[in-house]
Amino acid sequence: MSIRQRLGVVLVSMAALMVTLSMFFVVGGPIMVKRFARSMNAMDAYNLVRDYRSALSRKHSSLKIYLLVGESQGLNDFRDFSRDASNAWEALIKSPDLKLTQNLNEIKRSHESLKKTDEAVVDLYQRGEKAQALKLTDRDLFPQYEKLFSQVAELEKDKRNEAAENFQVFRKISERGVVLIVLVASAALVIALFLLGTLYRAVMRPLVVLRTGALEFGAGHWDHRIQVPAKNEFDTLAQAFNTMAENVRQLQLQTIHMERMSTVGQLAGGVAHELNNPLTGVLGQTQLLLDRTPSEQPEWAQLKKIEQAALRCKRIVRGLLDFSRPQEGQFQPTNINELLLSTLELCEADIKAGKVHVHKELDLSIPPINVNGPQLEQVFLNLITNALHAMDNGGSLTLKSRVTSEELVLPDRRIGHPPQKRPGPWVEITVTDVGCGIRKEDMTKIFEPFFTTKDIGKGTGLGLAISLGIVRTHSGEILVESDGPGKGTTFRVVLPLSKTQYTEAIKRKEPSPRYENPAHRR
Amino acid sequence: MKILLIEDDHDVLSTLESIFSSFYPHSEMINIRSGEEFLRGAWKSETWNLIILDLMLPGATGFDVCQALRNHNDTKHVPIVAITGYDTLENKDRILRSGASAYIPKPFEIKDVLAVIKKYLGSASAQKSLGRSPT
Numbered sequence: 001m002s003i004r005q006r007l008g009v010v011l012v013s014m015a016a017l018m019v020t021l022s023m024f025f026v027v028g029g030p031i032m033v034k035r036f037a038r039s040m041n042a043m044d045a046y047n048l049v050r051d052y053r054s055a056l057s058r059k060h061s062s063l064k065i066y067l068l069v070g071e072s073q074g075l076n077d078f079r080d081f082s083r084d085a086s087n088a089w090e091a092l093i094k095s096p097d098l099k100l101t102q103n104l105n106e107i108k109r110s111h112e113s114l115k116k117t118d119e120a121v122v123d124l125y126q127r128g129e130k131a132q133a134l135k136l137t138d139r140d141l142f143p144q145y146e147k148l149f150s151q152v153a154e155l156e157k158d159k160r161n162e163a164a165e166n167f168q169v170f171r172k173i174s175e176r177g178v179v180l181i182v183l184v185a186s187a188a189l190v191i192a193l194f195l196l197g198t199l200y201r202a203v204m205r206p207l208v209v210l211r212t213g214a215l216e217f218g219a220g221h222w223d224h225r226i227q228v229p230a231k232n233e234f235d236t237l238a239q240a241f242n243t244m245a246e247n248v249r250q251l252q253l254q255t256i257h258m259e260r261m262s263t264v265g266q267l268a269g270g271v272a273h274e275l276n277n278p279l280t281g282v283l284g285q286t287q288l289l290l291d292r293t294p295s296e297q298p299e300w301a302q303l304k305k306i307e308q309a310a311l312r313c314k315r316i317v318r319g320l321l322d323f324s325r326p327q328e329g330q331f332q333p334t335n336i337n338e339l340l341l342s343t344l345e346l347c348e349a350d351i352k353a354g355k356v357h358v359h360k361e362l363d364l365s366i367p368p369i370n371v372n373g374p375q376l377e378q379v380f381l382n383l384i385t386n387a388l389h390a391m392d393n394g395g396s397l398t399l400k401s402r403v404t405s406e407e408l409v410l411p412d413r414r415i416g417h418p419p420q421k422r423p424g425p426w427v428e429i430t431v432t433d434v435g436c437g438i439r440k441e442d443m444t445k446i447f448e449p450f451f452t453t454k455d456i457g458k459g460t461g462l463g464l465a466i467s468l469g470i471v472r473t474h475s476g477e478i479l480v481e482s483d484g485p486g487k488g489t490t491f492r493v494v495l496p497l498s499k500t501q502y503t504e505a506i507k508r509k510e511p512s513p514r515y516e517n518p519a520h521r522r
Numbered sequence: 523m524k525i526l527l528i529e530d531d532h533d534v535l536s537t538l539e540s541i542f543s544s545f546y547p548h549s550e551m552i553n554i555r556s557g558e559e560f561l562r563g564a565w566k567s568e569t570w571n572l573i574i575l576d577l578m579l580p581g582a583t584g585f586d587v588c589q590a591l592r593n594h595n596d597t598k599h600v601p602i603v604a605i606t607g608y609d610t611l612e613n614k615d616r617i618l619r620s621g622a623s624a625y626i627p628k629p630f631e632i633k634d635v636l637a638v639i640k641k642y643l644g645s646a647s648a649q650k651s652l653g654r655s656p657t
Contacts, residue, residue, distance in 0.1 A: 273578075276607030279629040281533030287632035288540050314629050321609065 002232040006202055010195040017188035024184070028177050035173055039166035045097040046159035052092050053152045055085040060145050063118070067125065067137060075122070082118065098159075103151065110148045117141045206234035213241060222249040250417075272320040279317065283310040319450075319462040329374035336427060336495075337362045337401055339373060343380040344399070347388065355394035363402040365508035366427055367501050375470045379478075382463040383431040383491050389454065390435025390489065398432040403497060403505045410477045410494075425502035426476075432490040438482040446480065471495070523549035523643065524568060528587060529576040530555040534605070534628065538574060541635060546643065556580045557587045570600050572642055577606040577617060585620050592621035601642040605630065 001009075059081040066074035089111055092098055117140050124133035206228045213226035222245050226238040286306045293300045344351075344358065351358060387397050405424040412420045438446060438453075445451045447468045452461030464478075471478050476495040482488065497505075525542060529535050535553060542549050552568070554560045558581035573591065577584030584604065591597040601623040606613055609627035617625060624638045 273607045276628040277531040278533045280531075280607075281537050283629045284534075284537030284632060284635075285540060288537075288544055291544070291632065310629065311631075318609070 001202075003199075003202060004233065006195075006199050006232075010192075010199055013191055013195055017184075017191065020184060021181070021188065024177065024181055028173070032170060032173050032177065035166055035170035039163055039170050041097040042159055042163035042166055045095050046156060046163050048088070048092045048095050048098065049152060049156045049159055052085065052088040053149070053156060055081065055088040056145075056148065056152065059085045059118075060149075063121075063141075067121075067134065070125075070130075075126075078122070086115075103155065107148070107151045107155065110144065110151055114141070114144045114148055117144055202230060202232065203234075206230050206232075206238070210234065210238060210241070213238070217241070217245055217248075222246075222252060268320045272317045275313070275317050279310060279313055283307065283314065286310060322462060322466060329372040331370050331372050333368035334371045334373045334376070335368050336366055336371070336376075336429065337364060339377055340380055340399055340401065340429065343377050343384060346381060347384050350385070350388050351397070354388050354391060356388060356391055357394075357396045359396055359398045361398070361400040361402075363505075363509075365505045366401060366403055367504045367508070369427060369495065369497065369501060371474055371495065372470070376474075379467040379470050379493065380429070380431075382467045383493070386463065386491075387431055387433035387435065387489070390433050390437075392435075395434040398430070400428075400430040400432070402428050403502055404428055405502060408477075408494060410479075425497040425499065426494045427497050429493045429495075430490055431493075432488065434488040437485045437487045438480065438489050439485055443480060443482070447478070524570045525549050525551045526568070526570045526573040527551055527553045528555075528557070528560060528579065528584075529553070529574065529605075530579060531576070534576070538635075541632065541639075545636060546639070557583060560587055561590060569596065572639065573597070573600050573602045575602055575604050575622070577604055577613060578608060585616060588617060588620040588622055603638055603642075 059078065062074065062078040062081045066078050093104070093108070098104060117136070121133050121137050121141050124130075124136060209226060209228050213224060216224035224245065225242050228234045228238040286303055290300065290303045290307060293303060340362065384397070384399075391397070404426050406426075407421050407423045408426065409419050410422050412418060442451075442453065447464050448461075449465040450461040451465075454461075468478050471493055474495050476493060479492040479494065481490045481492070523546060525546075527535060527538055529538065539551055542551055549571075552570075557579040575584050575588060575591075579587070584606070588602060588604065591600070591602060602621065603624045603626060604617040604622040605626045605628055606617075607628045614625050623642070626634060626638060
């Protein structure tokens, strides 16, 4: 799981937990409040009923006393208590909770009729009709009181039970709610800690590895590789670091290689130069001996061999010096076609002598490119000379130049790397001959220093090695194609071109201006 | 015939001496082994017919010696043949501009050296018969 996904999960989980907890309060709260309210209301109702019953009871008692004793004080008390009972009743029927009670109407009727009967009895008593009053009291009033009492008691009981019930429910809900909240909160905490824990690990473990890796790289250990024990963004990062380290290592190796080559080159140059002095002695003295030795004598042949060996040494040393000398010339905008033509001129004599026909297909729209003129001239000279040498008995030499935007598969300069695709655009110069060709097994070797297929004494085998070095300094490449012995060879020099230069070349192109081989050539 | 050889390598020196003794037997060879030795005034106002100068000398360079020779009245017109083991266009260009009359890279073939010497001293056989002759 990627870190991003993990973080997402953590955030979503936390949000879900928060929402769940909130839901409890949002949903559970009102429920609890409602229950509690109901319980409270029931309590209130119960209190009201109880107050009424008390008031009624006092009224009842005071009436009994009055009827018994007959004092005016008793009547006042009765009146007072009667009023109290009425008030209590008013309060009772006003209660919203009690409004819903079914038997309230019945109680109301009882209450009303009781009041009437009360009045009637008191009235009779006051008029002095005690016996009537008592009779009415026994027959109607007290039974009515009883009835009312029992009704009210019933109601009271109901309300009390209701209150108690609701309170129970409320308590149960509260308790359950608390338990649930505690459970959910704990679960939430545990999940949160777990998720954060895994997130922490998912981040910290790779980070530690990365940190170690970075420190290794910082210390210059470029063969260290970062192995991240995860398949997430850190892995991608680690791979990027590893790729970078590989590139640096390659660069390092290449630099060391180049330095070594440079040292070898310098050494070779020094040694070569030193060799020239004793070689002078060998060659000179041998030739002096040859001069005074008659050719009939057997020693002459041997001396001749020494001379040839010495001359060969001279050529090898010459080649070595060429290979190792510091490069001449500077990078400047140069017209490649002109360079080709001037090189051809240098070879004119050899071309004529070798009876070689030169065919040119030069794209004149190629703009000047930044190259080291003298060095590239050396390359062209090398290729043309090789071509001429490959055609002992005449033939044709074709020189072409063009711009191309094709992607090329070129050898990778880095050690041990496969060929790479490199996009254009390119300037391409080809030198084609119809001579002895190159054998397949020699194709990779021809660019190696000192490799030559020429006869002993002809050529040092360094030309192509030097040429390749020069072209690679220009970020270009030399490619070779040959269909085999006797079938000719084509050397392709490709030099990188900028997109602007390519566009310029395309713009310059008129309907294919070609520098064809003119009939008359100087 | 006085030949000045400014060369420090014994192989080259002996070869040159062999050449001269073979083809110009009446020539007198004077050898100086370093540019410094030369510039310190070892030339004793001699009249030389030919100077052979190696460019890679210990101390002062062949180029400096060449210029000094060209600047001095006694040697202004003496042919100077420059020889060197480090054959580059740069060296060739520089020494010819410093006043050398000819340039021969080492190792040289006898025929090449003889051709140059002949140009300045006349042919060998002529020398043999004529003996010493000042320029």
